[in-house]
Amino acid sequence: MKNPTDFAYHLAHYFNDFLCGCRNLSKNTVSSYSDTFRLMVIFFNERLSIPPEKLTLKIIDDRSIFHYLEWLQTDRHCSNATRNNRLAAIHSFFRYLQTQDPKRLLVCQKILLIPFKKETKPILKYLTIEQISALLRVPNLHNERERRDVVLLSLLYDTGARVQEICDLRIRDIRLESPSIVTLTGKGRKTREIPIVGNTINLLSGYIKEKKLTGVHLLDHPLFFNQRRQPLSRGGITHILNKYASKVDGILIPEKITPHILRHSKAMHLLQGGYNMVIIRDWLGHVSIQTTEIYARLDIETKRKILESAFPERISNEEMPDWNEDKSLIDFLKNL
Numbered sequence: 001m002k003n004p005t006d007f008a009y010h011l012a013h014y015f016n017d018f019l020c021g022c023r024n025l026s027k028n029t030v031s032s033y034s035d036t037f038r039l040m041v042i043f044f045n046e047r048l049s050i051p052p053e054k055l056t057l058k059i060i061d062d063r064s065i066f067h068y069l070e071w072l073q074t075d076r077h078c079s080n081a082t083r084n085n086r087l088a089a090i091h092s093f094f095r096y097l098q099t100q101d102p103k104r105l106l107v108c109q110k111i112l113l114i115p116f117k118k119e120t121k122p123i124l125k126y127l128t129i130e131q132i133s134a135l136l137r138v139p140n141l142h143n144e145r146e147r148r149d150v151v152l153l154s155l156l157y158d159t160g161a162r163v164q165e166i167c168d169l170r171i172r173d174i175r176l177e178s179p180s181i182v183t184l185t186g187k188g189r190k191t192r193e194i195p196i197v198g199n200t201i202n203l204l205s206g207y208i209k210e211k212k213l214t215g216v217h218l219l220d221h222p223l224f225f226n227q228r229r230q231p232l233s234r235g236g237i238t239h240i241l242n243k244y245a246s247k248v249d250g251i252l253i254p255e256k257i258t259p260h261i262l263r264h265s266k267a268m269h270l271l272q273g274g275y276n277m278v279i280i281r282d283w284l285g286h287v288s289i290q291t292t293e294i295y296a297r298l299d300i301e302t303k304r305k306i307l308e309s310a311f312p313e314r315i316s317n318e319e320m321p322d323w324n325e326d327k328s329l330i331d332f333l334k335n336l
Contacts, residue, residue, distance in 0.1 A: 005056045006101075011037060014096050024189055028164055036089035039076075043068045057101070062110040065090060069114070080119035087116060124294065125254065126264040132157055134251045138244040144210070149240050151207045152224050155182065156237070156259055159194045160266035160284050162186060163234045163259035172219040176205050186285040194283060234259075267295045 004012075019025050019033065044050040047067075050059060072078040072086060094108040127135070136153055139146035156166055165184045173183040180201050181193045196204070208214060213221055222231035232240075237259055245257050254261075263284070270280050281292040 005053070007055050007057050007060065008052075010057070010097055010100060011093070013100070014093055018096055026164075026187060026189065029187075032085065033089040033092070036086045037093075039072065039086070040068055040090075043071050047071060057097075057104060057107075061107050062114060065111050065114060080117040084116045084119060087114060090114075124264050125257070125261050126268045127253065127257070127261060128265075129269060131248075131251060131253050132262075132265060132269075134248045135244060135253065138247045147210070148207060148224065149244065151203045152232075152237065152240065153244065153262075154200050154203055155196075156241075157262045157266055158196055158200050159184060160263050160270075161194070162263065162285075163237050165285075166224065166237060166259070167222075167231050167234060169223040170220050171208070171213050171223060174204060174208070174223065176201060176208075184285065188287075190285065192282065192285050264295070267292070271295050 015030065015034070019030050041052050041055065044055050044059070044064075045052065048059075048064075069083055069087060072083055073080075078086075091112055091114075094111045098105055098108045136150060136157075139150040139153070141147055141150065152166070155161070156163070159165075159182055161182075161184050165186055168185055169182070173185075175181045175183075180196045182196055183191055183193050185191050213223075222229075224232045224237075226232060226236065241259055241262070242256060245253055246255070267280055267284055270283060275283075277289050277292050277296070280295065281289045284292065286292050
């Protein structure tokens with residue numbers, strides 16, 4: 001077997017030493033970056049007939065990267081957002097490569113100049129408090145599995161957690177004694193503590209006892225797990241959510257919803273409840289408050305109330321004169 005190519009050498013060090021070792025990125029981020037380069041290898045193999053063992057850095061330049069991005073959108077029907085995510089991963093790699101191989105500085109910088117495409121950002125969807133209440137009333141509390149599901153959905157909404165943060169929860173992350181909190185580990189391995197109250201505490205307490213998860217030796221056991229006692233996956237939680245969303249009766253609810261919509265819903269309800277942006281930012285685990293401000297721009301209900309309070313009283317229809325009865329106006333119009 002021939003020696004590994006320079007591309008294979010630098011890519012391996014980029015993932016193993018830089019992303020995992022230096023930056024300590026989450027497994028989901030590393031997986032996303034990995035998909036980018038897996039697809040790139042497929043592109044060079046299928047479109048340019050260059051097998052992986054012959055793919056070198058000399059072949060990869062700004063033109064080939066541009067054609068790869070076009071291939072993603074034309075052949076694989078990727079959106080602008082997905083294309084931009086792939087480009088962000090490529091930029092990250094070639095920014096790293098600049099420091100490892102200065103001879104390729106010019107090529108790296110040409111690739112870094114490839115712009116992102118402007119993308120249309122959809123309006124964030126969220127559920128009203130009435131819709132959330134209707135959703136949480138669907139599971140049958142007399143059924144063991146559905147009792148687990150109502151605990152899962154309640155915690156997903158109450159904490160405003162990302163779905164992966166719920167997947168990663170362990171028993172040690174739950175504190176039921178006063179003050180009751182859930183410790184979430186989010187992006188960048190950052191942890192935050194979220195308070196839980198009332199019914200959620202009772203649901204969690206009953207669930208942990210029912211599943212016999214109270215022993216000290218089970219502190220690292222996943223909080224929500226499948227029949228093989230493995231943590232529920234993101235897809236599994238999404239399936240559970242949509243199963244109950246489809247059964248909501250008496251109130252209109254979107255046909256397909258995602259766990260992130262519950263996160264958006266919690267943020268909107270905190271905002272409408274009078275909490276300031278700093279508290280909501282910390283609750284959601286946002287790095288910048290600018291990310292949180294999107295909910296203020298989205299809060300139509302608050303805007304409507306402000307508009308109504310600032311608008312003068314409406315004149316009743318009875319006080320509005322009928323212009324058809326104004327003879328001078330009619331004569332004026334006829335003479336135009």
